[in-house]
Amino acid sequence: MVGGFRWAAMFPDEVWEHVFSFLPADADRNAAALVCRAWYRIERRSRWRVFVGNCYAVEPAAAVRRFPEVRAAAIKGKPHFADFNLVPSDWGGGAEAWVEAMVEGWPHLEELRLKRMVVSDDCLELIARCFKNFKVLSLVSCEGFSTAGLAAIAANCRNLRELDLHENEVEDNCLHWMSHFPESFASLVTLNIACLEERLVGLLHRVPQLVDLGTGKFAAQHHPELFSKLESAIAGCKNLKSLSGFWEAGPTYLPAIYSVCEGLTSLNLSYATIQGPELIKLISWCKNLQRLWVMDLIEDDGLIAVAASCKLLQELRVFPSDPYGAAQPISLTEHGLVAISAGCPMLHSVLYFCRQMTNAALLTVAKNCPNFTCFRLCIMEPHTPDYITRQPLDAGFSAIVESCKHLRRLSLSGLLTDLVFKSIGASANCLEMLSVAFAGDGDAGLHYILSGCKNLRKLEIRDCPFGDKPLLDNAAKLETMRSLWMSSCSVTLGACRQLARKMPLLNVEVINERKRGLPLELQPDNCPVEKLYIYRTVAGPRSDTPSCVWILR
Amino acid sequence: MEAAVSYVKDGGDLRDTELRLGLPGTEAPEKPAAPSTRGSKRALQEDGDMESRAKSRPLAVDCGEAPAAKTQIVGWPPIRSYRRNSFPPRKVEAEAEAEAAGLYVKVSMDGAPYLRKIDLKVYKGYKELREAIDNMFKCFTQGEVSRKEGCSSGSESAITYEDKDGDLMLVGDVPWEMFISSCRRLRIMKGCEVRCLRTRQYS
Numbered sequence: 134m135v136g137g138f139r140w141a142a143m144f145p146d147e148v149w150e151h152v153f154s155f156l157p158a159d160a161d162r163n164a165a166a167l168v169c170r171a172w173y174r175i176e177r178r179s180r181w182r183v184f185v186g187n188c189y190a191v192e193p194a195a196a197v198r199r200f201p202e203v204r205a206a207a208i209k210g211k212p213h214f215a216d217f218n219l220v221p222s223d224w225g226g227g228a229e230a231w232v233e234a235m236v237e238g239w240p241h242l243e244e245l246r247l248k249r250m251v252v253s254d255d256c257l258e259l260i261a262r263c264f265k266n267f268k269v270l271s272l273v274s275c276e277g278f279s280t281a282g283l284a285a286i287a288a289n290c291r292n293l294r295e296l297d298l299h300e301n302e303v304e305d306n307c308l309h310w311m312s313h314f315p316e317s318f319a320s321l322v323t324l325n326i327a328c329l330e331e332r333l334v335g336l337l338h339r340v341p342q343l344v345d346l347g348t349g350k351f352a353a354q355h356h357p358e359l360f361s362k363l364e365s366a367i368a369g370c371k372n373l374k375s376l377s378g379f380w381e382a383g384p385t386y387l388p389a390i391y392s393v394c395e396g397l398t399s400l401n402l403s404y405a406t407i408q409g410p411e412l413i414k415l416i417s418w419c420k421n422l423q424r425l426w427v428m429d430l431i432e433d434d435g436l437i438a439v440a441a442s443c444k445l446l447q448e449l450r451v452f453p454s455d456p457y458g459a460a461q462p463i464s465l466t467e468h469g470l471v472a473i474s475a476g477c478p479m480l481h482s483v484l485y486f487c488r489q490m491t492n493a494a495l496l497t498v499a500k501n502c503p504n505f506t507c508f509r510l511c512i513m514e515p516h517t518p519d520y521i522t523r524q525p526l527d528a529g530f531s532a533i534v535e536s537c538k539h540l541r542r543l544s545l546s547g548l549l550t551d552l553v554f555k556s557i558g559a560s561a562n563c564l565e566m567l568s569v570a571f572a573g574d575g576d577a578g579l580h581y582i583l584s585g586c587k588n589l590r591k592l593e594i595r596d597c598p599f600g601d602k603p604l605l606d607n608a609a610k611l612e613t614m615r616s617l618w619m620s621s622c623s624v625t626l627g628a629c630r631q632l633a634r635k636m637p638l639l640n641v642e643v644i645n646e647r648k649r650g651l652p653l654e655l656q657p658d659n660c661p662v663e664k665l666y667i668y669r670t671v672a673g674p675r676s677d678t679p680s681c682v683w684i685l686r
Numbered sequence: 687m688e689a690a691v692s693y694v695k696d697g698g699d700l701r702d703t704e705l706r707l708g709l710p711g712t713e714a715p716e717k718p719a720a721p722s723t724r725g726s727k728r729a730l731q732e733d734g735d736m737e738s739r740a741k742s743r744p745l746a747v748d749c750g751e752a753p754a755a756k757t758q759i760v761g762w763p764p765i766r767s768y769r770r771n772s773f774p775p776r777k778v779e780a781e782a783e784a785e786a787a788g789l790y791v792k793v794s795m796d797g798a799p800y801l802r803k804i805d806l807k808v809y810k811g812y813k814e815l816r817e818a819i820d821n822m823f824k825c826f827t828q829g830e831v832s833r834k835e836g837c838s839s840g841s842e843s844a845i846t847y848e849d850k851d852g853d854l855m856l857v858g859d860v861p862w863e864m865f866i867s868s869c870r871r872l873r874i875m876k877g878c879e880v881r882c883l884r885t886r887q888y889s
Binding site: 214216217218219274300403452453456457486511513515544568570595596 | 758759760761762763764765766767768769770
């Protein structure tokens with residue numbers, strides 16, 4: 134720090150603001166703000182986009198006070214494992230506190246993106262009424278609202294450009310909420326909603342500039358006229374780049390979208406129970422596809438076809454059609470993954486659900502795709518080894534982290550020993566998020582991760598034999614991360630108490646649903662902890678915990 | 687103490703090497719379970735690694751062996767709940783095709799100039815079926831005398847069906863599900879034939 138010399142005063146504030154506007158990442162702006170008081174002051178007044186990765190990391194009022202000129206905010210609530218029902222439903226993540234603070238301090242807010250939060254209809258009404266220039270609403274994996282709240286948004290937000298509501302739990306109590314949209318709706322560019330009704334088709338005719346369209350599922354055989362109307366409406370959207378949602382429709386209705394396939398860069402068929410041959414036919418039209426989400430019904434053959442036709446593919450997600458193995462097995466194996474890795478040179482993000490894998494296949498994938506930024510493999514049966522050699526999959530995943538130097542996100546599965554964690558800790562220097570389940574031999578595994586992985590932000594672990602020692606030995610690391618989730622591991626209450634005492638800037642949340650209501654203070658140190666959620670915060674313990682959550686101090 | 691560990695290797699069976707009386711292929715009577723002390727020496731040896739492995743995998747099953755009953759693990763596989771519920775187990779393609787196609791059977795009415803076809807899958811039970819058929823053939827029964835005026839007119843009718851054995855049956859006798867799986871065509875009978883059918887049933 135250059136003491137005394139007021140070099141910041143060499144230029145007027147506006148010049149510095151202009152300079153800061155070139156800083157691409159929040160991390161860079163944060164760094165600039167630490168240089169001197171003048172820069173802190175100038176930076177905070179000129180920051181208009183804010184991202185809050187954990188809604189409990191900071192008080193809403195404090196965030197609003199520090200950055201008074203914000204136009205765009207993104208806030209995340211529940212831990213990721215809430216998506217899989219591992220977090221109690223009343224855990225928290227309510228949006229009211231944030232919406233109230235924003236309404237108070239950011240009246241010019243234009244863009245709000247919430248993820249995994251509980252958003253009430255009251256919140257939506259507040260947003261609709263108070264933000265006069267509101268343009269973008271994105272609610273992803275949220276709950277707590279109904280179509281009545283959406284009606285308020287549709288009726289009041291006349292400049293809405295983007296409405297993205299995918300993967301929410303919405304109560305449908307207001308029929309025709311979309312009829313509240315204005316007659317002439319030239320601004321809407323993104324519409325991603327969970328329903329398909331007559332009004333949507335009408336709306337589509339009024340928004341020919343639509344770039345991103347998502348709908349929910351519907352069974353086309355029960356609405357043949359509606360479907361043909363949809364077909365012509367979609368054909369009218371000449372700018373359509375992204376399509377998702379639809380279909381329990383049979384293959385006879387797929388041609389409805391052939392007209393737009395060539396322009397599509399993003400296609401989400403992960404709700405569609407379309408079989409392999411029809412999928413292949415459809416996807417062969419989509420030569421410009423960059424993102425494809427699909428069911429495993431595509432099978433290896435389908436992926437080989439994708440590898441041949443979609444040379445621009447960057448992101449692939451393959452979801453399981455039959456997660457509990459009740460029906461006939463599907464021919465989606467490691468071969469499909471290898472084919473994609475070989476055929477799609479721009480591929481950098483993969484989510485793949487399958488039932489078998491080999492180290493050899495993973496080594497090949499690692500060699501073919503050194504540019505992976507996100508690799509998530511889920512072999513559906515826990516502890517599944519390499520099905521040919523019967524060995525753990527340590528070698529395969531190690532190859533991935535050693536080859537993919539820019540890997541930011543990794544999910545492990547299959548039979549894994551501590552060796553894989555040694556590789557990850559040593560090689561995964563860009564890794565920001567790691568998901569681990571049913572893996573490892575003991576404490577060493579967790580220690581490798583926490584003592585390595587210098588850019589780790591989020592770590593989520595379930596059903597692994599990791600205990601107290603690596604947590605306590607790496608306590609300081611936890612303050613450099615956004616959060617740590619551990620469930621069904623071997624952590625005791627005593628270690629959590631120690632951790633909480635040692636690290637005042639962490640909220641150590643112990644979640645014991647089975648013992649709901651019993652005071653935690655009376656439990657002994659060796660009491661096992663069912664679920665543990667630790668996150669750094671400057672806001673102190675939150676006040677909205679349910680009875681199954683204790684915050685240790 | 688750990689639970690009794692199976693010493694049987696994959697695919698092997700100690701009975702193969704067992705000495706006993708009897709021709710090969712004959713089963714010796716099962717011996718009672720070996721007392722724990724007999725195997726304790728081996729137990730002590732194996733326990734060392736078994737204990738550490740079992741401890742380190744509190745919820746695990748031995749590598750390579752699938753659990754006998756597939757119990758669902760909470761939150762696994764890691765998919766959102768709507769992906770779990772949306773899809774019933776996949777049907778065999780032919781079955782799925784048949785379902786999509788519906789169960790169409792011909793319906794004839796005595797005296798009517800043409801037949802109709804209905805999809806039995808669409809109805810939930812006999813009452814709905816009767817209502818639908820009444821509606822369908824309304825135009826052919828308007829001219830007839832109402833029932834109140836006497837049973838010797840041609841106004842009595844009964845819905846019958848031909849089952850998969852080719853027999854003529856009265857609709858309504860068997861449970862609905864059984865009916866729709868065996869019904870091949872429907873016939874609305876009129877007049878004296880109906881009375882004959884009814885008498886035949888009670889003879």
